Amino acid sequence: MDTANGRVRVRAGGRSEKVRQAVGEATLAFLAEGRLTFSVVDVAARAGVGRRTVYRWWPTRHDLLVEALRTHVRRAPVVDAVGSWEENLRALAHRLAEFAAGPVEVAIAAIMAGGQHPEFNQTVLEQWRPAMESWHQLVHVAAENGEVAEGLDPRTVIDTLLVPIVFTPLAMRRPMGTSEVDALVDLLLTGTRAR
Structure with missing residues (x-):
C-alpha cells in the first residue's frame, strides 16, 4: 500500500x-x-x-x-441506459429497494438522519456522488430519447425515487415491497412523461 x-x-x-x-x-x-x-x-x-x-x-x-x-458504494446498484426509460427506472428502483433494506444502509441512513455527525454525512455524500451521477445519466439518456419531459432536473427525479426507498426501511423497519416499488415507478413514469 x-x-x-x-x-x-x-x-x-x-x-x-x-x-x-x-x-x-x-x-x-x-x-x-x-x-x-x-x-x-x-x-x-x-x-x-x-x-x-x-x-x-x-x-x-x-x-x-x-x-x-x-x-x-462499490456494491450499489448500477443500471446501464440500454433499455427504455421505464425498463431502466424499474430495474434501478428494485435494485435500490433491496440495497436500501440492508443493515449497513439502514444504519448509515439512521446516523445521517440524526444530524449529529455532519462530517460523516458529508463523507457519505462524497462517496455516493459517482453512483448518483450514473443514476442521473439515466434521466439524461431518457431526455435525449424523447422519453421524458424536457427540462426535468435529474436530481429531482432520482431524489423522488430515493426518498421513499430509503425512508421505508429506516422508519417502517421493513423493506419496500415489490408492489410498492412498482407503484412508485408508475407514479414517476406518469410525472416524467414527455407531453
Whole structure:
C-alpha cells in the first residue's frame, strides 16, 4: 500500500488487498450496528489485522470511514441506459429497494438522519456522488430519447425515487415491497412523461 497524496493505494490481489477488504468490512460491521464511536484499535481487532498496520494505512477514524464507504458504494446498484426509460427506472428502483433494506444502509441512513455527525454525512455524500451521477445519466439518456419531459432536473427525479426507498426501511423497519416499488415507478413514469 502507498499513502501518497493522502490516498490508500493497493495492488490488486495479494495481502494488501486482503487487508484492505478486511478493514473495510470490519468498519462496515460497526456501521451496521449503528456505531460511529469505534476506534482504529477496535477495527484492527475485528479485522484481525495488526494495529500498527491499520494506523499506518488508515491513521484516523475518518480514513477508516472513507475506506468502508468506498467498499459499500462499490456494491450499489448500477443500471446501464440500454433499455427504455421505464425498463431502466424499474430495474434501478428494485435494485435500490433491496440495497436500501440492508443493515449497513439502514444504519448509515439512521446516523445521517440524526444530524449529529455532519462530517460523516458529508463523507457519505462524497462517496455516493459517482453512483448518483450514473443514476442521473439515466434521466439524461431518457431526455435525449424523447422519453421524458424536457427540462426535468435529474436530481429531482432520482431524489423522488430515493426518498421513499430509503425512508421505508429506516422508519417502517421493513423493506419496500415489490408492489410498492412498482407503484412508485408508475407514479414517476406518469410525472416524467414527455407531453
